[in-house]
Amino acid sequence: MSTKLSDAIKTVNRALITCGSLGALTFVSLPVVAQDAETIEEVQVLGIRGSLKAAIDTKREANAVVDAISAEDVGKFPDKNVAESLSRITGVAVSREYGEGEKITVRGSGPSVNRTLLNGQTVASADWFILDEPGRSFNYTLLPSVLVSGLEVYKSPMASIDEGSIGGTVIVKTNRPLELDANTVSVAVEGQYSEKAEQWDPQLSAQYSWKNEAESFGVLVSAVQQERSVLREGLEVLGWRGDDDGYLVPSHIGAAKFEQQRDRTSLFLSAQFAPTEELSFTFNALNSEMEAKNQNQNFLILPNNDRADVIANSGLTSGSVTQSSVEGTGDIFIDYINRISSTETESYDLSMDYETEAFSIHGVIGQTKASGGTLRETSWEYTNSNADYTYDLRSPGVTTDPLTTDAAAFGAGWIWGGEKPTSDEETYAQIDLDFPVEFGVVTNLKTGLKIREAERTQDRKVYSWHGPDTIDASLGGSYLDYVFATCPTLATCGLNDKGNVNIGAPMGGTLTQQIEQNRSAMEAMAFDSLNGVPADYAVSRELAQNWAVTEDITALYVQADFEAERYRGNLGLRYVETQQQSSGWEFSADSWGFYTLDRDWLTPAQMEWVSEDNDYSEVLPSLNVNYDLNDEMQLRFAAARVMARQNWNQLSPYSTYGSLNQADPKGQMGNPQLKPMLADQFDVSYEWYYADASLLAVTFFHKDIDSYLTSHVITEERYDVQTDSMVAVDFTQPLNGQGGSTDGVELSLQHDFGGFGVQANYTYVDANADMARDIATPGSGLVEGASEHMYNLTGYYENDTFGARLMYNYRTEWYKGLHFNGDELWNDSYGQWDLSASYNVTENISLVAEAINLTDEEVVEYNTSKERVMSIYENGRRFVLGARMSF
Template sequence: MLHNNVRKSVIAVKMAIIAGAAVTAMPVVAQDDGAKEQQVEVIQVRGIRASQEANLNAKRYSNAIVDVVTAEDIGKFPDKNVAESLSRITGVGVSREFGEGEKITIRGASSSTNRTLLNGQTVATADWFILDNPGRSFNYTMLPSALVSDLEVYKSPLASIDEGSIGGTVILRTRTPLSMEANSLNLSLEGQYSEASEQWDPQLSGMYSWKNEAESFGVLVSAIKQDRKVVRQGFEVLGWPNNADLDAKLPSHIGVPRFEQDRERETLFLSLQSRPNDNLDMVLNILDSKVDANNHNQNWLIFVNNNAGSLTNTALENGSIVAGEVAAAGTAAYNFINRVSSTETRAIDFDLNYSADNFELHTQLGHTEAKGGTYRETSWEYGPAGGTGYDFDLRSGTPTANTEVDATDPTQFRPGWIWGGEKPTTDEETYAQFDFTIPVQKGAFTAIKTGAKYRMAERTQDRIAYSWHGPQTMTGNEDVAGSYLDHIFATCYDWAQCGLFNGTVNIDAVVNGNMTQQMAHNRHAMEQIAFDGLNGVPADFARSKNLAEIWTVEEDILALYVQGDFEGEGFRGNVGVRFVDTQQTSGGYEFSGDSWGLWTIDREWLTPEVLEWVETKNDYSEVLPSLNIAFDLSEDQILRFGAARVMARQDWNNISSSITYGSLNVAQPTGSASNPNLMPQIADQFDLSWEWYFDASALLAVTYFHKDIKSYRSFSTFVDQRYWEEGEVWVDVTFTRPENGPGGTTDGIELTFQQAFGDYGVSANYTYTNAQRDEERQLTRPGSGLVEGTSRHMMNASVYYETDTLSARLMYNYRTEWYKGLHFNGDELWNDSYGQLDASFGYNLTDTITLSLEAVNLTDEEVVEYNTDTARLFSIYQNGRRFTAGIRMAF
């Protein structure tokens, strides 16, 4: 059989990559897809070309359509987390809102409909950013690439792999001590410079692996610390409501923001492995990763929709007002927002493999939990006394915005409001998995695999609102009238008072006009006033639960599967079926509207007359068959076919019992509501692939994929009233709610080419994706007829040069525009086409010491977002270039 001819070299190369060191003439017992035990010789594999050969071999001899990136190859990328490494794979797209890869799409499927598994299991995740809603997508900022030995992207499913993906399943493998040399030590010391922050940040990592002489027990410890000063400047439009009086869409707010964050990531990983005999192998993995993500944002805003009746000199483009002027008394304000934010993930996993004469047993037990979010937010608004005249023009590639008031003069700004709160989230899962493999000789079948898995998951969100104007906030200070908020505003009657002014800042990266000339605020003074006190008066604020935004979702999943592996003369594959039963319980508060949806928990103030915790249950079962077959057309050509039914559960936030809304001091305020009765997304998919391995490090492949989506998520709207505390009135809010809608189809073609030419090499891939929905496109229904996450064209190109002492790689990643879903204000949000050029260089001082230089976003690309029509600009963000220099040592 052709595919058995080179299986020895496959195993050797893959094991050498994982080990990362030379191991020669060592007998290894290996098994792959039902292959018989074989004695192989593990060889040393180093460098870009060798690692790419290992990647191709792993892909070539798999029984599914899968792409692989090994640790050696990851080390040659300028990537600081796994998402950026994944962006090099055919059909994978990455979002980079803050300049670093965070979430991925696969074959046009949105980030929430793809799963990421660490050693085959879920990793809990909780977002740090207050505007992010808990979803199914994994936040890759939690996982440094140095932790991973290899990663696999399964585009055609197996019955034995967890369900939950429409586009593909990413499986990350960590290193194990018995696969490495005893007393292996790897160190990396790097400094990263960011043009946006104009600051150097440290990047440190270390890994030590030990095993006894009998190679029956080993310990691996890895520690990673990566700091980064994040600065993002830009231009924002916070909504495009339709104004009935003008019969046009126009900007709700226009702002020029500056975001700063001190991001500190620390990751600890421990692996204990015991192999007391040839039949038993046990691994205990413990992961703890934390990102401190404190951030502050300032935004100088003009409120265009509030002043719609005063607009003159307007310009209309495609039914949208994209330029205009307000002569005087226009509404404008500074928002200064400080946030204490973090996210932390922990996981403990026990993996046991036992081989007997007539069966194999695999057991995996574990628990993972995450907590994160914004633990304290303080937002202050100051506006110009008497308003201001202003003008704006969004018609060129660089927008323009000007105000009459001098935005650098702190004496011109009077207090408007202070608000704040907390938004912590948690994610937790406990799992138990049992898999049996029974060798058989029944026709072409070589093994029967069967197993069961039980998962208990819980996702929660809490929401606390701070009210500095609340009652009893001046207890003990009866000589001062009003609330603590009144005391702040009476004392800090303009921004020049109380130490709040901290000089000026120029935000001119992506926008023209004098709105780029701004004040800088003193974060320390602002938080000291809000939380410590002012002029001898202790700070105080009421803490109230925002009942509509507090929820818990519990999910119990039982999965059973059976899979048969087969092979014959010139073919191999597997066929199976997975049965999955899902039980969801969504809990939230049901309450009366007499307390504005708030319940004060630290004093007597707001308590709704009706307050009850209510739960909604939603149960469903799915049968998911799958087939994968590979035909050896010749010694170096393979034809693959795959067919399967797949599923993806809806985002946690969408199936919760929550309702959120934005600012109420604007015309036509908007909000979002959830739907606990949503059913999962189901798809039938087919894959056909031709692969030609015309050299050891060469590949030409063409893949066609088709997905018949049974139901996409749609949205409906309703209007409800909310109380505006500052204005002391009830206002109508238009809420958007998800629902199960019609399905559609996605098909596409993937092209992959890779080849080495002596010391040079090239790899390139291209993906065409055509995604269509059966739902009618209605511009009055946001999101209708659109598919999230799909770029019609995506491509990657990489060239490298490598000798024994020098390596260099240049990489370009590009994708055309894609729909990102609904903005928090309910508008459709699109990301414009994005391309990024990266580079990496390495110089081997010795066999164990390498100097490295890396560059990210060399062309200084900007993230541009718009509202369906490119004329309706949403945002332009500049994250800047990043450069990293360092030294890597392996002993």
């Protein structure tokens, strides 16, 4: 047991003794996790109609503003992870950068200010993609939907639920063995066809639950194994650059092909022991791992490097050079990027419930940790600096001379690589007490204490094939020099042995015809040998991207539940203390920010690991009131103060930047002194449960935000290894800025006609920042994650043997934050059709068919104005065929 966990348990034990001796002050809770038993019994209803009714019942009986999806409902969606299931809920939107849902937005609040709890507890998360910065958003690709018994989205908080969300808190519930029949078995065998990759991949899942005859001990085991072949092709523009001439010019324009083989394995174990009717113990363990070997190739032109000629020959759209041509001096190059990545999450918790007529105690100790990132990267660049090219981004197309299939025309450029592992860990302990009382309308007094100790880290190492002693001295130079002398063009050393390939990007011209990547040949030269000469490279730590942020949180809460003839609800107060420490390297600039680990090369004269503290405390009151107008209609009112801590990378002392081989390079850096985002929020809702599986609901919500992030620009020099020179980089650093407000309306309709039915929901969000819009200050006056309009439409049909759903999910454009190069990044409006169908062969066996992204929609991103396109990606359709069995 870790020291942190041991100390936390001791603290909770002391708190429990104190609470017992101060009974008059002990006010709180069987938390949300302890309510699973009632909810799980409700969601085990077969059929589409039954599952929708169970979700409605959860919403109706909740003592807060809640939307839910039941276990059966999750199984009926064509969703392979929880994020995609959540996208069907009113007010919830999902990002689909690689064709699969990854991160969610709730009521216009972006992914970093929403929380996801597994059975009421934090789940650690680490991203696999090297350009993703460690944030607080949960990566849902690690949580297959088949592990889930139900989902609840709390849009209004209660004091007994963990703080940390501005938009909403997602509680993911898993099955428990004592709540299922003994020897319950479910198995799914499916195949998924990815149209872009033209590949079938297996998807397998199984769950077994057992309990003894006395129903005092049970064990449940779930396992999921999913493979997916990802192919994403598209147009990419890697930034827009301005200058004193008043024009905005694209820095890079390319046709990109991204390929990835995902292999995801998830295991879940739940064991319960109930030695008496009053006492029970539950142990949960989750391990979810995804291996992601990926590669990218991208032929690019660099208009900003030829800025004067580009502007002279330009076609303008509102000051943006969206069309131009260059003769004889154009820069063209190809990047071949190969990465081995992974991400793994582990969670373990042990809970105890003791319930008597006089009081109830709920306690939990646990730990969650994640590791992942890019474990190895190697990238190759071949160039031509005397090219002709013409581009037009209005109807995208790029034509080049020489052709990008002329391997002999592209000569040696550079080789680079490295690794960027990250980790996330939290140890927690909590105790909750619930005292039934008869004090006027007050029915329960609840109180609790929770301690969380978390740490998020990032490491960054770079590989330098041009470093010293990378080749035998008799051969001279470096290993990189030897490689490029031996393989001076793409036509040598077998680099073009795989021939040419068409990049199926939504663009015309010759740039989509490319030399196919020969990954095995390049990696052999980079990590093995070339013509018998051993490969070698220096390994250096990039000091500015190595950091650690720790966070110690202590939370106390008091909550009173009340109920009378026509109304019910809760009133609570949560007090939270947060102690953060951000650590990183402070170093002199004489080694360009690098420290070589495996040889005597780059060592800064001054290098010290330094830390900076940032402490704060908050008081968070909450009120939820539900009033029954009659047996079918009810009104809800909720008011609360909520908080969300800033992203880990923003709190760190990091700095990162884009390519230095362009004019006016830009980057980002962190700020360890950022304070949390706070908001006062209000909800008023009307709910009409006019039939057994039917609902009409209208909700108005308001959020008064006290501080959005803004930024300022700091210019610092960075070393360009290719030119052996220092280059000025404009870094954007976040600051706490002015606040703003978010107002919105949610409309939800669900109607069952008996055998078939419809679901429809719509969300309007008006999110505004008080800070004036200043184009010179990236991100100013903008609210991340907010789409003005979102809606879902579902039609379903079901009889004893057949069931089907057709679904459409849509959201208007939204601001996604800053691109890695510092530009503002927006996602254009996106809508997607999905279909699922099942046929019951027997009472226990069903055949399933699913289709995702039926109309083959594209993901389009742009920089502030739509004419400044940043990317147009095609992920393609996916189809699933399989069988599901339950006994």
